[in-house]
Amino acid sequence: MEAYIGPQDPACHAYGHRRTARTEPLYGPPGTAYVYFTYGMHWCLNAVTEPPDYPAAVLIRALEPIAGLATMRRRRGKEPLCSGPARLCEALGVTGALNGVSLQRGVLRILEGTRPRNRDIVTGPRIGITQATNWPLRFYLKSSPWVSAAR
DNA sequence: CAAGTGATTAGC
DNA sequence: CTAATCACTTGC
Numbered sequence A: 001m002e003a004y005i006g007p008q009d010p011a012c013h014a015y016g017h018r019r020t021a022r023t024e025p026l027y028g029p030p031g032t033a034y035v036y037f038t039y040g041m042h043w044c045l046n047a048v049t050e051p052p053d054y055p056a057a058v059l060i061r062a063l064e065p066i067a068g069l070a071t072m073r074r075r076r077g078k079e080p081l082c083s084g085p086a087r088l089c090e091a092l093g094v095t096g097a098l099n100g101v102s103l104q105r106g107v108l109r110i111l112e113g114t115r116p117r118n119r120d121i122v123t124g125p126r127i128g129i130t131q132a133t134n135w136p137l138r139f140y141l142k143s144s145p146w147v148s149a150a151r
Numbered sequence B: 001c002a003a004g005t006g007a008t009t010a011g012c
Numbered sequence C: 001c002t003a004a005t006c007a008c009t010t011g012c
Helices: A069-074 A085-092
Strands: A002-004 A033-038 A042-048 A055-060 A122-123 A137-139
Touching: A002 A137, A042 A085, A069 A085
Parallel strands: none
Antiparallel strands: A002 A055, A033 A042, A042 A055, A122 A137
8 A cells, every 4th residue: 555645745646735526535534445536547545544624645556365366356457456556446346436445334334344454565666656756655555466566 | 879659637 | 628647557
């Protein structure tokens, strides 16, 4: 995942408190989905992280597909299934219809699971951005094949 | 490496 | 209104 840490982050969609129709969900409560459409064809899923009116979120870049593999394969049509922010949205069927919904209750939820040990979490520069390119706000598991396939 | 693709945004 | 940009993926 990658953090987009708010008004002072030039790579954040809400940089400088930019508040438009698109960025509105970022100003909602933590646990809100922020789903945006980019490059004319891809959806990307974020989870809002800060209290209302402080627009910050994390972009989900990869996950380990555990259940519903057949459905994911049908939606994606190819591998990898969930390595990459737009791939994972396609595999999970996430679209703009879920923009602004709660990720704590509803059809799309982020559950509390087994937390990785801190020493297994690695940081690095965020991918694919043109601003603040070397801020170490990408967090991932070094030994995870799913994130390595996410570039 | 470049193309595809269209919403979003800033700037007239 | 116009034009530039874009937190990506795929196929050369």
